[in-house]
Amino acid sequence: MTDAQQPGDGTPSGKGTPSGAGQSGDAPEVARARAAAVTDYTDGEWHRLHRATPLFRGGLTLIIIIGVLIANFRERLIGSFVPGGDEFTPDDPLIDLIVRENLIPQAAAALIGVLALLVAGFWLSWRFHSFRITDEVVEVRSGILFRTNRKGRLDRIQGINIARPFIPRIFGAAKLEISVAGNDANVPLQYLRGTDADALRRDILRLASGARRAANPAPVSMATDASLAPDTDVAVDDGTVASAGASASASAGPSLGADGRPVDRDTPLTLASTVLESRVNEFLAPELDPDLAEPESVVRMDPGRLIGSTVLGGPAITFVLISIGLIVGIAITDELALIVGFVPTLLGIGGFMINRIVRSLRYSIAATPDGVRVGFGLLSTSNETLPPGRIHSVKVSQPLMWRPFGWWQISVNRASRSSAQGAGGQSQTTILPVGNADDVRTVLRLLLPAGVTDESMPLIDLGLTGSGDEGGFVPSPRRARPVRWFSVTRNAAALSPDLVLLRAGAIWRSLTLVPYPRIQSVAITQGPLARALRLGNLEVHTVMGPIAANLGALDRDHIVALFGGVSERAISGADRDTSHRWGAGA
């Protein structure tokens, strides 16, 4: 356990050497780009993970088992040494046998042997688990007997998530998950030192962005991003000294690390109190590394609003309805056993609500040069960077009960889905759990910087709350009333120069935005009922996700025009799109 806290323990983190530039014989600009890297994980060589990885990944179970064994033995030991203690000793046939047959040495040897085997297994699995990051791919290989090897292309990265589950977080470790397009197509690096994870994410994103920054090989920490605050500013906040100091020293050599503060990777830590202090600092450090992101989240999560929105949200209402049904059912039938049937449902919904509140309390969202960074979590935290152009569609929606308060939520479709992440997919697809109209505008600007501008904002506002044919929205014709009873004036589509906007719902209002370059295909359909009313449906296909960008009951001629317009723009939008290498032009 202690080696988790030992600095410089074989994991080649910040040794102060300007990384890999001298070691590889690549083109000079590649070498320079690597020199700009903050960690030397990106030098294309194989590296190993945090030493305590096996412990976090299952070794804890082992410790618990050992603890239980010891607890049992304690009873027995007390029993053998304290007179009269015997009566409390539980009967255990195996141990009785061992004691009776005087097999204690053999048993001890067997126990130690098993332990040694397990430790060796863990150690081997750690030895065999390595990763490397080249200019093109990130690659992980693991396994002792069954080797697995996973490669992800950097220009296909859909997002990088840093998760800090509670226990690894106590030890300052973090899990870096690189998602590439596909179902559960993630390349996880678990676990890394927390500060390394932040720096490594920055490096991977820089490599992925295609930015070489060849012209600026000088001060390394500045090369991270020209617009950043200098290092001295970063160190102002006490809580961030550990990470800021560490990245500064790692990037610019030992000389910079001597800023008077103990830096947990360069200076060997001998005092337990110092270790503890840096751990606490790291634990309290803000989710968003102030070195790269604006330290302030652009949206403040108001606890009252969060709790209110959860209480008034869909699941909560289901909860209330089920409870009422339950009470009525019991009152009518006098059958208390009915409760048993409902308990799992109620527990599930209650758990979901509490989880939502706890996860979203420390919600943060901020723009970084490499995309939007969204953070969630209180005890176990995760924060994910979504590079530009990885958001395939955005839906702003308003459950009925949120309407008096003007609250909205924003969810997105993304090409990557992680099976291991999030409570009910919360962090993966819900980008803004709840926010007012201003928050919605701010977040939309971050998510779709090309499409949501001052110019198109009036159109988006119309999409959120407007109705009728104002501003370019073309609503369903009046004859669509039989199929769109209340929303006939709200059910409308509009095309902005960069987005398809689909507005729907008079009671459950929603607005779906799809940027043209992300459209996979367009379809129009018409069934017999729609034909009788001279209507048609539009489907804009994006990658799979919680959002289906469909709009029904539009005028037939409008639908045909939309089909032509959207399909043309999907092509030209893709031609102009360069977001897979978003930094290449910079």
Add this chain to the structure above:
Amino acid sequence: MTDPNSAPEAPVNLSATAPAESASAEVAPTAVAPSEAASVALPITPETPAEARLELDIAAGEWQRVSPKYVVVDIVGWVIFGGLVTAASAIPFWFGWEFGWILPAVLGPVFLLVIAFTPRRVKAIGYALRDDDLVFRRGILFQRFVAVPYGRMQLVDISRGPVARALGLAELKFVTAAATSGVLIPGLPLERAEELRDHLVAVAETRRAGL
């Protein structure tokens, strides 16, 4: 402003892949003119005011049809499926449920009707290779038109069932990153399907885009 009626005039010739680049280069700047307006107005021009069916302004000659032999494949499929379902629906009757005959009596004629319309349905299946995208249509009662840009293609699948193989037919599936695109062109003669696949792969390569 763009005109949705300005669909490419020239039918895309399968053997000529060369015009692909020039066509896309010529389409790109004109397709979306950078405009000050926040929204783009679409000119809505009904060809015939009474027309309620969906119809695109692609000339009838440009739609490529699937092989008429596909009617046989479709009928065999429906006969087997309809026969099984009707037989299954008759089970309650055999077990002595008095009104059990209603189910097969309804289902049987419905399937017969579906089978009777097969030639019309197969005739309604069509695809057109435009400069930058593939347009696929199907359905009479439930119409569906899909446009898939070539650059969005992730893979092309050719598969052949036993009946189709006996008739020398194959079906071609155009897969994008969206699960809902659903472009499956049935009833293509095998050599035509292979030719089309190679063409699509070649064209997609020149317009490769991210996701």
